[in-house]
Amino acid sequence: MALKQAMLDAAKPYLMRIVGPNCLGILAPHMGINASFAHLTPAKGDVAFVTQSGAVATSILDWASARGIGFSHVVSLGAMSDVDFGDMLDYLALDPKTRSILLYVEAVTEVRKFLSAARMASRNKPVVVVKAGRSAAGAKAALSHTGALAGADAVYDAAFRRAGMLRVATLDELFQAAGTLATGIRVKGDRLAILTNGGGIGVLAVDALAAANGHLAELSETTLARLNEALPEAWSHANPVDILGDAPGRRYALALEALLDERGADAILIMNCPAAVADSLDAARAVVETLGTRQAAVLTCWLGEGAPDEARHLFAAQRLPTYETPEQAIRAFSHLFSYRRNQQALMETPPALAEAVTLDPAKAEAVIDGVIAAGRRVLTEPEAVAVLAAYDIPTVPAIVARTPAEASQAAQRLGFPVVLKILSPDISHKSDVGGVQLNLASPGAVTQAAEDMLAAVRRAQPEARVEGFNVQPMIRRPGAHELIVGVAEDSLFGPVIVFGQGGTAVEVIGDRVVGLPPLNPLLARDMIASTRVARLLRGYRDRPAADLEAVTATLIKVSQLVSDLTRVVELDINPLLTDASGVIALDARIVVRAEGDQRKPLAIRPYPQQLEEEIETRAGQRYCLRPIRPEDEGALVEMLRNSTPEDVRMRFFAAIKPFDHAFAARLTQIDYDREMAFVATSPGESAIVGVVRLSADPDKEKAEFAIMVRSDKKGTGLGYRLMQRLLAYARENGIRQVFADVLRDNHPMRQMAAALGFVTQPAGDTVDVVTLSLDLTRSGP
Structure with a gap:
């Protein structure tokens, strides 16, 4: 550490920037620079590769050399004592020799600088990242469901998505994605039309598309009529458009002409498998001639080893992306629509803010003041509900009772049926210790449930302090969905927001998405849409759609809460009940930091x-x-x-x-x-x-x-x-x-x-x- 600081101190008077230490070095082929101990100098190109690992850098140089891939820069950052990913993104975003930026990331530092630079770079050129260390082992222990769900890799994923970057899983995929994006092809959505001369490869492409969460384009009656007129009777009459194994170039051209005019397709994948009765190169020439100068979203896949070589060279010369297998082609299409989605989120203008709801941060701060003054870090449920109410989040009214008899009296005031919950600052998850009883329909039932609850808690957690009970009316919403909305604190990126399917089995279900605050309506809706439960929320059969605007508003209010209340470490609203009539928080849990602890700032600075x-x-x-x-x-x-x-x-x-x-x-x-x-x-x-x-x-x-x-x-x-x-x-x-x-x-x-x-x-x-x-x-x- 002392040597590192001495190095930085020596460089500072000369405004010298330091890359490393413990790095391979820097290569800039366009300037003839090889300040590294790499075993070869790469060719000139328009791809910049920035990596933390010198071993990965040399492996990529060797891999790229065999494939004729050139670079504008290759930079090994090593220990990042000075220059880090943020610095390199700032430089490469404005470098005229660089058309796309590839990153191999193990960990980032200075997250605000990193995200600022990444967002700026992503607006100018594709930025593709592969992140090492995807396991959940790095997630910190947490007191809340939310903390357990917000694993470190999920937070990185949220950060990359928020910055408009495209994340991929492997180094091979990294360069494939860069090659696809570098062609300039862009799509408007995830609907794909498939044109093929083989039914089997068409089915493989459809399977891969479903696995990538893409969709087959639905062909219009006009397009089907044109295809019926142009193709043999035995064609598939559906998407994939199978034009049969003997298809000559002319048949490819006619089918492609019809699909290019199909507004229901965001891209076209053209495939060809070798056949003795048809010429693959003739088909490729027909595709190129049909496209002409049109800037269409077309991908090609000519299968085989030797037969399609000339066709692939022809496509490469025309800057048409081409792939060896249906799975590779579909993966490339998924890169295109994932990149489009991230760019859209980065560039889309959120709607004008509606009339501001009445938020009362001072009221919430006063509740937290009382908790900290009492030497506690975990709010009781009534205290947590008061904080949510200060941010206009609908909650269930409640009465605190100290004894079973008081609980019975409170139930009578509220009206039956009621819910009874244990009130203890030491019990994190009440249902785990028998601390929740539902649908109690009489005074006697409440008294008995309270006495049984005390006994159960003493057996399960004898050291827990019990302050009484929380009595609430039983909320009956048949068909409502249980969601979770929460806040956790990442050791690097600071506060994050978690959303997904809730309930007692929330960790088992694992349907959740992580987002970085601050949120606006577009970002909140994107979080909702990224979960599996979103399909249920849209309604099905006789079950009406949930009020998605109310769910969106809740996410935004929680985002504002975490921006305002710097002492909140963790927050759970689980379940947040939602149906067509709106949302209501049935249970809440909040953990605050100890006096004197400082929160990491939000990774993205909120509106000042x-x-x-x-x-x-x-x-x-x-x-x-x-x-x-x-x-x-x-x-x-x-x-x-x-x-x-x-x-x-x-x-x-x-x-x-x-x-x-x-x-x-x-x-x-x-x-x-x-x-x-x-x-x-x-x-x-x-x-x-x-x-x-x-x-x-x-x-x-x-x-x-x-x-x-x-x-x-x-x-x-x-x-x-x-x-x-x-x-x-x-x-x-x-x-x-x-x-x-x-x-x-x-x-x-x-x-x-x-x-x-x-x-x-x-x-x-x-x-x-x-x-x-x-x-x-x-x-x-």
Whole structure:
């Protein structure tokens, strides 16, 4: 450790970055660099490979050399004393020689930096990752069901998915996925049409598709009619489209023409097995000619060893992905639709927030204060219910009773039937010790159940402190589903949210998904859809669909709870009962941290609500100022549309029209840990009239700013106030210098910058642009 620190201290004065130690080194073929002890230098290519293992690096170099695969970079990170995955992703995201990034990960460090860099890189190019150590052995012991369910590998999976990366299981799959994504083919969904000259290989493809959770496309009547007209009578008349073993190239072309127009298919897999009565190369040529210059989502699979070689070379020359077996082809298709799903989640704009529900964090904090003051870490059920109620999560009313007689009286006040639960700070799972009795229908039944419960608890857990009983009305919802919603704390990524099928057998069923807070409606719905129980929640036979919006709202409220209440370590709502009428939490358990313990921050910085404020311009106009949100996309586009073309040119250096989703999403879906954008609105209005943003480098020492005020609000002093707030924010966050390139003829911007103390310098060789910079280490406006 001392030697490592000495090395870092020696490098720091020279701004030298250290890769390693205990690493293979760095290879950059395009620059002729082989600073490694690898046994060979790879060919130039457009794939970057970053690995923690030197042995994996040399194995991949050998594997790639035999297949003619080249690299833009190969980097072995080793012990990551300085440069880590986040640093490499930042660099490779902007490297023009790199078209796709492959990662071999054993563990990540600096998770916020890693996720920030991964999200930025994934927006620009495919990032594919294989993670070693998938077993559950790394999951920490936990007091709650949620803690037991949130295994370490599941948390990594959630992190990769949230960052828009594609996770694969093996190194071979890593390069196959990179090759598929590098072709530029993209799909809109998981519906596949299969065109084949062999029924058996078609069935194998269908089996593999089902195992990969994809779906066979349902062919329209129009497509079936075209195929009937073009194909022999004996064709399959369904998907897979089996055009028979003697199919010549002409038959492939006619069938492909029909399938290319099928809107119900997101991609087409074309397969061919060798036959003495047909020419495989002729079929391949027909496919290439039919596609022509069309950018269609087509994958090919020509089976065999020697016969399909020419066909595969032909496909490779046309950048058409080709595979040797149906299983490989289906796996490639699953990579495409998994990547699409992750990118969609990364880029999709969440709906505008509904009217905010009334949340009361102070009330919840007061409950936790009392628990910690009493020297406890586990909340009683009534205390846990009070915390949930403070976050508007529907709960069951309850009465605390100290004795069996009091429990009987409480039951009479509530009305029968009732549920009786033991009340003890030492019992984690009440049902395990006989601490829950359901459907008690009379005062006598309650008294007897309470006495029996006390005896059962003394036998099962004699050391447990029993404070009495919790009496609740029996909730009858025939056909309702039992879910679990909870919070656990990962040792690396901090708080995570778990959702799935609940009940007493929750660990046995194992139907759960892990997500990283903060959640928005889209992320919450994606979590729900990722579970098996989601199919039941949509309704079946005579069972109506559950209120999925209520389930979604509960996930978002729990996400807000864990963002606000830093002392919550674990939380279980199990079961969360749901049906068509909504949700209700039947049982809750919360564990808080001991006094003085510090929580790891959320892996993704939540919306910084504390930065919302009101500002006033020199003309006395007041505006609401707040950080930008993803759902501001529509309002931002409207602001740009209501600005003059000249003002848009001054901001973006070019005329931009139309303002498409991808463009607007990059401006509104920001990473608050690395970027900040403030929007100004008139009080009581949603229209955006000004935006100022700051994008920091990974070290957060320098940051680039940009500003735009709606054309009709220019000259009012709003821009100056926005800049003042941005510079104050930069200083508060330790940024040492802010800068921006602006057009030389943007005189209003240059005048305002001069008034704020900025220095104007030439912007390299670009005569139309100047650079404005401000040293924030000195005092200024």
